Amino acid sequence: MIEKDNDFELVEKFVSGDETAFNLLVRKYQKKIYWHARQMLGDHLDADEVTQEVLIVLYNKLKTFGYKSSLYTWIYKIVTTRSLNQIRRNKIKRLITFENTENREFVSKQDIINDIVNREKIDKVNKALKKLPPKQRQIFVLRNFDQLSYEEISEITGKSVGGLKANYFHALKKVLEMVDEKD
Amino acid sequence: MKKIDEDILKYLSGLLNEEEKTDFENKLAVDSSFKERYNKIKDKVDEFSLVREIDFNETYFNNLLPIVHEKLIKHKKVKLIREYALIIPTVVVVLFVTIISIINRNGEIDLPKSLATEVINNIDDDELADNLIKDYSFESVLNMSPANGEFEIYIPDNVNLSLNSISQYVDFSKIDYTQVENISGSELEKLYNNLSAITFEKVSK
Numbered sequence: 064m065i066e067k068d069n070d071f072e073l074v075e076k077f078v079s080g081d082e083t084a085f086n087l088l089v090r091k092y093q094k095k096i097y098w099h100a101r102q103m104l105g106d107h108l109d110a111d112e113v114t115q116e117v118l119i120v121l122y123n124k125l126k127t128f129g130y131k132s133s134l135y136t137w138i139y140k141i142v143t144t145r146s147l148n149q150i151r152r153n154k155i156k157r158l159i160t161f162e163n164t165e166n167r168e169f170v171s172k173q174d175i176i177n178d179i180v181n182r183e184k185i186d187k188v189n190k191a192l193k194k195l196p197p198k199q200r201q202i203f204v205l206r207n208f209d210q211l212s213y214e215e216i217s218e219i220t221g222k223s224v225g226g227l228k229a230n231y232f233h234a235l236k237k238v239l240e241m242v243d244e245k246d
Numbered sequence: 247m248k249k250i251d252e253d254i255l256k257y258l259s260g261l262l263n264e265e266e267k268t269d270f271e272n273k274l275a276v277d278s279s280f281k282e283r284y285n286k287i288k289d290k291v292d293e294f295s296l297v298r299e300i301d302f303n304e305t306y307f308n309n310l311l312p313i314v315h316e317k318l319i320k321h322k323k324v325k326l327i328r329e330y331a332l333i334i335p336t337v338v339v340v341l342f343v344t345i346i347s348i349i350n351r352n353g354e355i356d357l358p359k360s361l362a363t364e365v366i367n368n369i370d371d372d373e374l375a376d377n378l379i380k381d382y383s384f385e386s387v388l389n390m391s392p393a394n395g396e397f398e399i400y401i402p403d404n405v406n407l408s409l410n411s412i413s414q415y416v417d418f419s420k421i422d423y424t425q426v427e428n429i430s431g432s433e434l435e436k437l438y439n440n441l442s443a444i445t446f447e448k449v450s451k
Contacts (some may be wrong), residue, residue, distance in 0.1 A: 086311060088309070089311050089314065090311070092306075092309055094307060094311055097306075097307070098298065102297070111306075111378075113314065114310065114312075115310070115314055115317060118314045119314060119317055119318060119321060122314070122318055126366065175302040175303040175306040176300060176301070176302050176303070177302075177303055178300075178301055180300060181302075182298040184297060184300060185297050185300060188293070188297050189293055189438070191294075192294075203294075207291065207294050207295050208294065208295055208297065208298060210295065213260065226259050228259050228261050229259075229261065231260075231357035232255055232256060232261050235255045235258065235259060235291060235364045236252070236255055238294070239255070239290055239291070242290055244291075
């Protein structure tokens with residue numbers, strides 16, 4: 064609750080012209096934004112693109128924030144929608160250019176994870192997540208990685224809690240089956 | 247996937263109802279092989295969330311804000327250009343429409359006006375005098391003064407005429423037209439213009 068009030072205070076400050084309030088909000092949420100996008104897209108370059116996009120949207124749209132929900136669910140709504148859009152864009156791009164997946168992986172050498180072991184870990188997760196349909200991946204990431212409650216996810220995605228539980232169950236099942244296959 | 251694994255996933259997903267959940271937790275407490283299987287699956291699921299804890303290059307996040315600010319400045323410029331790009335053609339179109347409508351409106355008024363002016367400019371003094379005679383009875387213009395037995399020329403305020411114009415109707419040798427002669431050139435011009443205006447109105451109608 065205190066965090067929510069603090070966020071509202073920062074938003075109010077920013078809306079009344081205090082640019083430093085925006086910087087504080089960025090510092091507070093940039094990692095959450097990046098990692099959500101990264102889990103959704105499985106690639107640093109795409110995640111970077113979406114993160115910057117979201118921060119720009121945040122700057123331009125904070126004035127329209129209605130204080131009806133918490134700021135972080137509002138931010139998650141933006142980042143998760145943008146990530147889904149990026150997935151669609153990539154799909155279209157691949158269809159048009161017949162882009163080779165290997166090339167894509169070559170491009171992805173730019174990363175913020177330098178350690179090879181960590182990189183392998185995250186690659187393994189990403190490969191499993193990429194097999195999930197985008198909407199199921201979204202729920203899996205929000206629940207498993209961002210550790211949000213079903214109620215919060217419902218607020219972000221606009222889906223019923225029951226539907227989300229069922230979707231998460233199917234996502235878990237698929238992901239574990241894929242992991243078992245590899246093991 | 248085995249039935250037992252599905253139950254574990256249902257539990258982890260929150261799909262079990264209160265009764266099923268209690269049964270599941272009771273089984274977990276007494277059945278060691280079931281607990282082992284549960285832990286194994288739970289670990290696999292947790293592996294996905296543990297990705298959050300891996301080390302990464304913090305420099306990226308330190309540089310993110312300046313990059314975003316830079317992009318915001320660019321966006322503002324582009325936005326400004328876009329706004330102007332819309333404003334300029336809009337202003338041009340509005341100006342064009344306004345000018346066209348003014349030209350049209352002026353054209354409507356100016357056409358008869360210019361025609362009337364044309365008529366006035368080409369009408370000679372005799373015609374003006376003729377108009378005068380038709381509009382006003384001869385008597386109202388030329389009166390015989392009973393006192394001195396002389397003609398007096400009465401010129402209504404809104405009518406003007408030049409002396410030469412009425413010469414064909416009046417024998418000036420027989421009348422005293424000193425009053426008319428006394429009218430200065432500028433006054434005569436004023437009278438002439440007034441008469442022109444009357445003619446102009448007639449023509450305009």
